[in-house]
Amino acid sequence: MPSISPSRRTRSTPFTERVEACGVSAYTVYNHTLLATAFRSVEQDYWHLKQHVQLWDVGCERQVALCGPDASRLTQLMTCRDLSRARVGQCLYAPLVDEAGGVLNDPLILKLAEDRFWLSLADADILLWAKGLAYGLGLKVHIDEPAVTPLAVQGPQSDALMAKVFGESVRDIGFFKFSRLPFQDAAFVVARSGWSKQGGFEIYLDRPDLGAALWDALWEAGREFAVAAGCPNGIERVESGLLSYGNDMTRANNPLECGLGKYCHHERDIEFLAKPALQQITRKGIQQRIMGLRIDAQALPPCRDTWPVMHNRLSVGQVSSAVVSPELGAIAFAMLKSEVWEPGQRVQVMTPAGDTHPATVVDLPFI
Amino acid sequence: MPSISPSRRTRSTPFTERVEACGVSAYTVYNHTLLATAFRSVEQDYWHLKQHVQLWDVGCERQVALCGPDASRLTQLMTCRDLSRARVGQCLYAPLVDEAGGVLNDPLILKLAEDRFWLSLADADILLWAKGLAYGLGLKVHIDEPAVTPLAVQGPQSDALMAKVFGESVRDIGFFKFSRLPFQDAAFVVARSGWSKQGGFEIYLDRPDLGAALWDALWEAGREFAVAAGCPNGIERVESGLLSYGNDMTRANNPLECGLGKYCHHERDIEFLAKPALQQITRKGIQQRIMGLRIDAQALPPCRDTWPVMHNRLSVGQVSSAVVSPELGAIAFAMLKSEVWEPGQRVQVMTPAGDTHPATVVDLPFI
Numbered sequence: 001m002p003s004i005s006p007s008r009r010t011r012s013t014p015f016t017e018r019v020e021a022c023g024v025s026a027y028t029v030y031n032h033t034l035l036a037t038a039f040r041s042v043e044q045d046y047w048h049l050k051q052h053v054q055l056w057d058v059g060c061e062r063q064v065a066l067c068g069p070d071a072s073r074l075t076q077l078m079t080c081r082d083l084s085r086a087r088v089g090q091c092l093y094a095p096l097v098d099e100a101g102g103v104l105n106d107p108l109i110l111k112l113a114e115d116r117f118w119l120s121l122a123d124a125d126i127l128l129w130a131k132g133l134a135y136g137l138g139l140k141v142h143i144d145e146p147a148v149t150p151l152a153v154q155g156p157q158s159d160a161l162m163a164k165v166f167g168e169s170v171r172d173i174g175f176f177k178f179s180r181l182p183f184q185d186a187a188f189v190v191a192r193s194g195w196s197k198q199g200g201f202e203i204y205l206d207r208p209d210l211g212a213a214l215w216d217a218l219w220e221a222g223r224e225f226a227v228a229a230g231c232p233n234g235i236e237r238v239e240s241g242l243l244s245y246g247n248d249m250t251r252a253n254n255p256l257e258c259g260l261g262k263y264c265h266h267e268r269d270i271e272f273l274a275k276p277a278l279q280q281i282t283r284k285g286i287q288q289r290i291m292g293l294r295i296d297a298q299a300l301p302p303c304r305d306t307w308p309v310m311h312n313r314l315s316v317g318q319v320s321s322a323v324v325s326p327e328l329g330a331i332a333f334a335m336l337k338s339e340v341w342e343p344g345q346r347v348q349v350m351t352p353a354g355d356t357h358p359a360t361v362v363d364l365p366f367i
Numbered sequence: 368m369p370s371i372s373p374s375r376r377t378r379s380t381p382f383t384e385r386v387e388a389c390g391v392s393a394y395t396v397y398n399h400t401l402l403a404t405a406f407r408s409v410e411q412d413y414w415h416l417k418q419h420v421q422l423w424d425v426g427c428e429r430q431v432a433l434c435g436p437d438a439s440r441l442t443q444l445m446t447c448r449d450l451s452r453a454r455v456g457q458c459l460y461a462p463l464v465d466e467a468g469g470v471l472n473d474p475l476i477l478k479l480a481e482d483r484f485w486l487s488l489a490d491a492d493i494l495l496w497a498k499g500l501a502y503g504l505g506l507k508v509h510i511d512e513p514a515v516t517p518l519a520v521q522g523p524q525s526d527a528l529m530a531k532v533f534g535e536s537v538r539d540i541g542f543f544k545f546s547r548l549p550f551q552d553a554a555f556v557v558a559r560s561g562w563s564k565q566g567g568f569e570i571y572l573d574r575p576d577l578g579a580a581l582w583d584a585l586w587e588a589g590r591e592f593a594v595a596a597g598c599p600n601g602i603e604r605v606e607s608g609l610l611s612y613g614n615d616m617t618r619a620n621n622p623l624e625c626g627l628g629k630y631c632h633h634e635r636d637i638e639f640l641a642k643p644a645l646q647q648i649t650r651k652g653i654q655q656r657i658m659g660l661r662i663d664a665q666a667l668p669p670c671r672d673t674w675p676v677m678h679n680r681l682s683v684g685q686v687s688s689a690v691v692s693p694e695l696g697a698i699a700f701a702m703l704k705s706e707v708w709e710p711g712q713r714v715q716v717m718t719p720a721g722d723t724h725p726a727t728v729v730d731l732p733f734i
Contacts (some may be wrong), residue, residue, distance in 0.1 A: 009613030029396035138502015246376030
């Protein structure tokens with residue numbers, strides 16, 4: 001592939017110098033920010049992630065901060081997940097859905113205080129959505145994108161490494177919970193979360209001047225655990241059933257067909273934008289659903305766009321992400337029509353190279 | 368630089384196959400879409416653009432379409448430029464500004480009908496801003512991102528090439544005007560516009576299935592003019608004083624300090640969001656302004672982030688884009704404080720390599 005062209009517009013982070021010193025080999029752009037996609041190779045990075053511990057510059061997970069008397073109301077208006085019982089110190093995976101039922105993002109919402117939230121975003125300018133709603137509805141809420149750049153520590157040795165830098169109390173942080181832990185003269189939000197299923201933490205750096213020091217402290221402490229630079233891994237995330245906004249779901253999809261039904265609380269007594277649309281979709285029933293595919297193939301081209309899924313010469317869906325897993329072989333996410341979405345169903349996947357591969361529908365996650 | 372990683376999320380366009388067949392060497396991502404930044408080299412592309420004619424895949428200029436009874440009102444609410452006398456068939460360069468006076472984008476607005484507009488966008492999800500405002504204010508307007516991908520024809524031979532494909536009437540299209548011209552069984556909006564000062568057109572392809580045919584027709588007709596694939600050129604656009612949203616201005620800037628005062632109509636009897644903020648900024652006077660710099664340097668590193676501008680050991684501003692022009696030498700855009708913004712002023716530019724270069728403030732554009 002061609003190289004990526006540097007500019008201020010595709011922002012660097014406080015960790016970029018370290019990422020490049022570690023030999024990043026490929027980037028993407030995510031929330032107008034550089035995001036590494038490979039160091040040695042996606043497959044080598046995959047094995048390392050599953051065995052050791054990695055530092056990931058996920059500064060591209062930009063935060064939209066909502067603060068003020070109407071912050072709680074606006075946050076709830078944007079998501080179909082019931083936030084009424086959320087507690088301070090909790091991270092909540094929460095689809096953001098528009099008034100037509102279209103998914104706009106799928107952030108983690110961090111409840112920092114009763115009147116203060118961070119939306120840790122997938123790739124879209126939700127700042128503009130929140131600002132537009134707040135202005136139009138006349139809400140009393142301050143909305144901004146603070147200088148917060150998360151650093152993820154992921155992999156089975158994450159607890160051991162983090163305990164060396166942040167103290168043993170880090171082990172007590174529950175899944176999708178966060179604490180504020182000291183580092184030098186600062187204190188960072190540290191959450192047990194991250195975009196892999198290998199365990200780990202995300203450290204919400206809000207002091208850009210300490211970025212290099214934080215990286216270096218984790219790096220030094222991590223030598224005994226074979227720490228390496230890493231990034232969200234294209235293979236591991238498909239194996240683990242982690243959907244990517246913009247790849248596996250877009251504004252054209254509703255959360256119910258994306259397998260996010262357990263976060264859709266349109267039957268509860270709460271107010272949010274998508275409620276009437278989701279009620280209507282539930283009455284009609286969904287027409288398609290994201291499922292897994294096990295593809296009969298030894299190799300696949302890069303999945304740069306959707307690939308048609310066929311059955312009896314008719315289009316019955318589309319693949320949105322496809323990888324060859326060293327452990328599972330060729331696997332994919334596919335949005336499938338109801339006539340073929342049952343596990344065990346056989347279908348055909350057409351790749352851009354012109355090949356047709358048989359495939360079997362399976363439940364998610366793969367592992 | 369590392370390579371760019373392909374995915375559905377960083378969208379391809381109907382022209383991407385042709386762009387890659389022509390040997391694109393570097394990409395950026397713009398509006399979640401691939402945008403070429405170099406083919407042979409930025410300097411070789413520069414000379415070719417100034418002498419011949421190029422095809423640019425600017426499908427990343429995504430359109431936000433506003434349609435309906437309140438489309439005109441919402442479009443005006445978003446921009447500080449007076450649209451009251453805009454006519455159908457006109458393209459209007461129009462800063463979008465929020466209620467605090469911050470620039471959110473600087474699209475061309477195409478007035479397709481009295482109740483129908485396209486915002487041909489710089490890099491930000493203005494769809495979400497427009498949708499948020501419309502929902503909050505209860506406006507009757509349909510907002511969408513249609514499958515429109517512009518192809519630009521730029522360079523001194525643009526008229527001759529376009530006349531061969533679209534007929535002689537293309538020569539009659541005035542600057543920043545558009546007509547709908549036939550191509551095969553379709554008709555495309557064709558505007559005399561584009562992100563260079565070398566002359567040319569933008570063809571708003573709204574039939575993705577005809578993308579390859581359109582490219583090929585222009586390519587065949589262009590052989591006699593030495594047509595080549597090109598892209599917005601980093602050197603030419605700085606020479607010509609074309610600001611890049613996200614590079615040279617952000618939401619932290621107001622349009623007055625960005626040299627966009629002639630598009631700020633906050634003294635007129637029109638209603639838009641930024642009006643009170645711009646009135647207040649005008650009363651106080653701006654504190655900084657984008658100016659040109661001629662830098663005493665033979666070579667510069669890539670401008671990946673802002674560079675400090677110093678005077679008497681004090682910070683007096685920042686460079687946002689810097690290039691070495693074959694014709695003008697080292698030049699840059701810089702946001703400068705009032706004490707140094709007068710043309711002729713000498714300042715120092717500090718590059719990330721640690722070098723300090725003397726520079727002279729000059730008016731824009733350079734050419």
